[in-house]
Structure formats: C-alpha cells, structure tokens
Amino acid sequence: MRRVLLAALLLTVPALAQTESPLNADALRITSLRARAYPGSALTVERTLSRGGNYTRQVVSYRSDGLKIYALLTVPDGKPPKGGWPAIVFNHGYIPPEVYRTTERYVAYQDAFARAGFVTLKSDYRGHGASQGEARGGYYDPGYTIDVLNALGSLKRDPRVNRTRIGMWGHSMGGHLTLRAMVVDPSIKAGVIWAGVVAPYDLLMNGWTRGPGAEHIPTRLTSRRKLITEQYGTPGSNPTFWNAISPNSYLRDLGGPLQLHQGTADVEVPVTFHRALAQGLQAARKPYEAYGYPGDNHNLSRNLNLALNRSVAFFRKYL
Template identity: 70%
Template sequence: MKSRALLLPVLLLASSPAQTQSAAALAAVDAAQMSIPAAREKAYPGSKLTVVRTLSPGANYSRQVVSYLSDGLKIDALLTVPNGTPPQGGWPAIVFNHGYIPPNVYRTTERYVAYQDAFARAGFVTLKSDYRGHGSSQGEALGGYYAPGYTTDVMNALASLKKDPRVNAARIGMWGHSMGGFLTLRALVIDPGIKAAVIWAGVVGDYDQMMNGWPHKAPASIPQRVLNLRKKAVEKYGTPARNPSFWNKLSANSYLGDLRAPIQLHIGTADEDVPVSFHESLSRQLKALGKPVQSYVYPGDNHNLSRNLNTALARSVAFFKARL
C-alpha cells in the first residue's frame, strides 16, 4: 500500500506545459485574498457532480471521474461510492485533499490510491479533487499558500458533495496530507459544518512558521515567476514580524477558537519535507483552547508514514467512523 505520491509540499506549485501561469493570472494574485475573513465571505455554491468517465470498481465501491464547478472552472475529481443501499439520510463522506504533486505529472487516477481505498472500503463516499491546473482541471496552478484558488476548489468540492443525494450533508469530514493539510485546516475554520478532520504531515504552521521555520528548498521545477508571489506579498505587506496583524488574518491558526470539528493529527519524526514542529505547535494550540485533538507521532517515519501506513490508516478510519 506504499505510495510515492505524497511528495514534497512547497510554498507554490510548479507549472506544466498544459497549464502555464499567465502573466495576467499572476498579476491578479494578492495575498490579502488568502485572509480567513475574506474566505468566509466568499460564496461556494459548488455544483452537481457530473460523470466524466466510469472506472473499474474497487472492492466494494464504484469509482468515477467526475467534475464540478469552482469559480466557473471545471474541476475534475475522483469519486468513490459504496455499493449497496445507503443508510438513512445518505452515506457519510470525506473530502480528500492531496498534497503537492507537480501539475505536469499529476493524474486523477494515480497517487493516493491506497489511501483513498482505505476510506472507500470502510463505507465512506470520498471525493479527491484535482485542484485547478492539475490534470484536466481548468484554471492555473498558482499554489496553495499565496493564492486562494485551491482553497476555493476544496470548498466547492465540499459544497458539491453536500448537494449529492447519495451523501448525508450533515456527515462530511475532510482528510488532508501535506499541502492538503493546510487546505483542510483552512476549510475547518471557514465552514464550521465540517464534522471531523484528519491531517497527515500537514503544513499547519502559521505564516511566520512557514516563512521562517521551514528549512527546505523549493524544487527547481517551480518557475521563479510563481515563487515571486511570496516576494510580492512581503514587498507589499511586510514580513510577519513587521506586520503580524495582516499575516495572522491569513492563517487558520489564528481562528482555532472557532473550530467545532475534532481533529486527528499524524506525522513521522523523520519527515524531511514538513517540520514536526508544525504538528506539535498545532496540537499544543488546540489543547490549550480545549479543542478535541488526537496526536500521533511516529518515530523514524517519513512524510508518507510508509512504516506505519496500515496503523495510521486504521486510526484514521476509526476516527471518522466514530465521528461521522
């Protein structure tokens, strides 16, 4: 069940030949668009899930590539639906937020297969979005940390699941890995209706931690014009140290007091991509606020929790079964 899909999360995503970052799109990005208050005011209507193609089924569930609308863009996603008669009110569901994968190599039906399968087998509808600019999804891949598009895509995936008659809209959770953990935490403070969340190796530090406590080098595949979005934001708004009020509004960590959903966190101590300190800091913050949180730290394990994959998946499935 080992997957090499859950690759290095970076501050911004790479371009692809099919989905390059246009000058107009880059110029329109303003870090202020990432503020949690702005995200809460934005409408996320979602849409009906439209079948693009039907895939071979899983052990006890169907698989389809579907699409939904986000900011008027057609976003593809991998949908699984349990076989059989749904429980009263509909199936519980999980929005599945993947980590960084270069858009030029991303494919809807590759990567995260074993992870999504574990939840699908357990009786959950799952929906893994191809963020804009990934695979056949429309739009441009501008990254998750300084441009709001991926957050919007996740929120519209949630709204689309709520509209599906097979799904119980009151029993929806989120799972996120790496950058997907960042998006998951944002979604939790934007929409209090999300019932539970699990985050693996999440980029869950605030912006000061992300800028100054993340000792990693961005892959060479990321074009400088995309990396410059961070530089552009600092030039306009200052650093987190000089302008904390601005950057705090962008960070989900500043709004943890509004959380309603219980969270389960997982990370390996040998994670070379995301600092364990992000996990530990969020866990402390949640406990200090009296929020329900489970924290699992796996000695010697990597970014994908490869050594403890079955254990981490079993804990995650049990967590959702108890709370959705």
C-alpha cells in the same frame, strides 16, 4: 451621442479598477473566504473506472469559481443508510501540477476510506491534470481552498451523501487546505491531517527546513510569497495581516475535532509544524488527537496501515 459614449466609458473605469489582480492577497483573509459562497455543482460523470473492492470509482467534474474542476469520486455499493452516506473531501499534497494525474498516487489512501463505507471525493485543484485555471500554490493564494470548499458544496448537493456527516482528510499541502477550510466552514464535522503544512506563517516562512531528497518546488509557485511580503511586510513587521490569513489564528472557530499524524524523519515537512498546531489546539481548548511515528517519512510508509486504521476509526467516531 458623444455624451452617451463618454458617460459609458466613465462608468467602466471603476469596474476596471476593481478587477482582481493576480496577487489578490486580501482574498486569502479568513474573513474574506467566509464572505464567499461555495455552492459547488452537481457532480458530472466524465469517466467510469474499474471498481474498488466494495465501491465504484468515477472521474467526475464540478464547478468552482467558474472553473471546471475534475475529481476522483468513490461511492460504496448498496443502498445508502438513512440520510445518506458519510463523506470525506480528500485533499492531496503537493504534486507538480504538470505531471499530476487524477488516478495516480493516493490510491491506497483513498481506498481505505472507500472500503470503510465513506463516499470520497479527491479534487484535482485548479491547474492540475485536466482542471481549468492556474496552479498558484496552496499557501499564498486562495484558489485551492476555494476548490476544496466547492468540492464540499458539491457533495452536499449529492442525494447519496448525508450533508451533515462530511469530513476532510489532507496530506502535506492538503493538510493546510483542510485546516483553512475547516476554520472557514464549521459545518465540516472532523478533519484528519497527515504531515501537514499547518504552522503559523512566521514558522512556515522562517522555520521550514527541508532535508536531502525533498521534492523541488518550482520558483513560479514560490514567487507569490516574495510579492506578498513586498506589499504587506513580513509576519514580524505586519502580524495583523499574516494573522488574518492564517488558519492557526482561528482555531477556536473549528466546528469539529482534528486528528494529526507526523513522521519524525519527514524531510518534506518538519515535525515542528505538527507540534505548533497541537499546541495551538490545546491553547484553543479544541479536541484533537496527535500521533508521532518515530523514524517514519512524509508518507508514513512504515506505519501506513496503522495510520489509515486510526484515521478510519476517527471518522467513524465523529461522522
């Protein structure tokens, strides 16, 4: 009996040693993310909201990494076209997780795509609102990327959606998630990025100047950068690791075109990030459109309708 117990204890040691640490930086590698499956789940209706102009609105949930993730779903009125509605995974920018609410902010943005006849799904990343899990930020942890890829998987399972006509829209941090998701899964047909954090890590870490009035990001969401650099070094001292986790190193693998938007007076995300991605796409010979808005801010407030119209037209062309 004692031998059996001892053997059982010994067998548990390797499993404990392989348990993922909270840092888990290797899981950020693009190759690691590609090795995973993102099945999502059926979308479960949690709450029905007031209607949009020509579409329904519901708070739904889906499964991601064993977590229950909430999201805002819009579905056009009427009978879906043959094959199903085209759809957009909608990736919001940084909002303090503790104050995030599913139905607040981005209403006008999501409304524009919903009115244009797209199913849209805006995820509450883990740790946001009522979503389970811990909010660890979008740049030094794979969690949010996993959540949006499972949102994609959930849309592919929905009979109202054409699984071959799905794109992604992302703003700020959501732009980073969009770019990362698109190099992981080339089935994403097209992407639109507004004011995206889309620079390679050396520029992201050393060239991110934020102007007066920029939103404060708490230390607990930035400390992971310090921990990873302590373990792996800086992009200058260990470019192999940082290139392996950067979507900018895999632009040739994009499955569809990108459209980029950036205000020149953005105090949150510098225009150099926008330019770095445009240069990378040009070098990779990938199709893209890039729009700059002189004097405009992080939310493109002065040119909101123009930017939305361009984004809708782009998705109509490529989805």
